Amino acid sequence: MNSPVLENLANLSLEESLRFLAENFEEKIVFSTSFGIEDQVISHAIFSQKIKNIEVFTLDTGRLFPETYAVWDKTLLQYGGKIKCYYPNADAIENFVNENGINPFYTSVALRKECCSIRKVVPLQKGLQGAKVWIxxxxxxxxxxxxxxxxxxxxxxQQLFKYNPLLHWTTEDVMDYLKKNAVPYNTLHDQGFISIGCAPCTRAIKAGENFRAGRWWWEDNSKKECGLHK
Structure with missing residues (x-):
């Protein structure tokens, strides 16, 4: 992808940039959603414009909140688009749980990262297979x-281009967009949950806490990534 394309993306709105990518990039483009507020913004921009050649997918870890499944369903009903789902390998999950227990991630960072790898990182590889742009x-x-x-x-x-169109958006920008466009979002966000992942590993944050404080809250702040984004 050459510099004129980069310059064009930088000067376009969210909707324009996604259309531009879809119309000018011939190889596979994918968007991964976890149904958080940011991802709902991008889903709206894709589905409301009926952009067909950006494949939307998600990862179902098997430990998601009921509210996450609810917003997933509402998104499908509202837009009529397709969201492909990837699941963890059943044998890998069985072996991990049988050997370590149902919630071993509370006991060590290593076990938590192993759980994230099985439930998210490995399925992600399937979602990104053949893609050259990851939104x-x-x-x-x-x-x-x-x-x-x-x-x-x-x-x-991953050997692909990663496009982060909301990189410089604020939380206020995101919420304003959702309200303006009547986009469904996870109701846990109204209860102090900011970054929402698996239910056992996510809590609401307190006033003044870091954005990611509710994820793996029992761990040191420097370790709070699951491996999806390096």
């Missing part, structure tokens, strides 16, 4: 690790 809902203000991201950058590990 995400990452924002710079979400964590210190994401401040150094660029809107469009080469992901050496």
């Amino acid at each position: 995400t809902g990452l924002r710079a203000e979400q964590s210190d690790n994401r401040n150094s991201l660029e809107m469009l950058q080469w992901d050496e590990q």
Whole structure:
């Protein structure tokens, strides 16, 4: 992808940039959603414009909140689009639980990362297979690790371009967009849940806490990534 394309993306609105990618990039483009507020913004921009050649997919870890499944269902009903789902390998889950128990991630970072790998990282590889552009809902203000991201950058590990169209959006920008466009969103966000993942590993945050404080709250802040985004 050459520099004129990069410059064009930087100067376009969210909707325009997604259309531009879909119309000008001939190889496979995917968008991964976990149904958080950022991902709902991007889903709306894709589905409301009926962009067919951006494949939307999600990862069902088997430990999601009921509210997450609810917003997944509402999104399908409202837009009529398709969201492909990838699941963890059943044998790998059985072996992990039988050997370590149902919630072993509370006992060590290593076991938590192993659980994330089985339930999310490995299924992600299936979702990204053959893709050359991966659209995400990452924002710079979400964590210190994401401040150094660029809107469009080469992901050496995945061997594709990662496009982060909401990188410089604020939480207020995101919520304003959802309200303006009547986009369904996870009701847990109204209860203090900011970053929502698996139910056993997510809690609401307290006033003044970091954006990611509710994820794996029993761990040191420096370790709070699951391996999906390096």
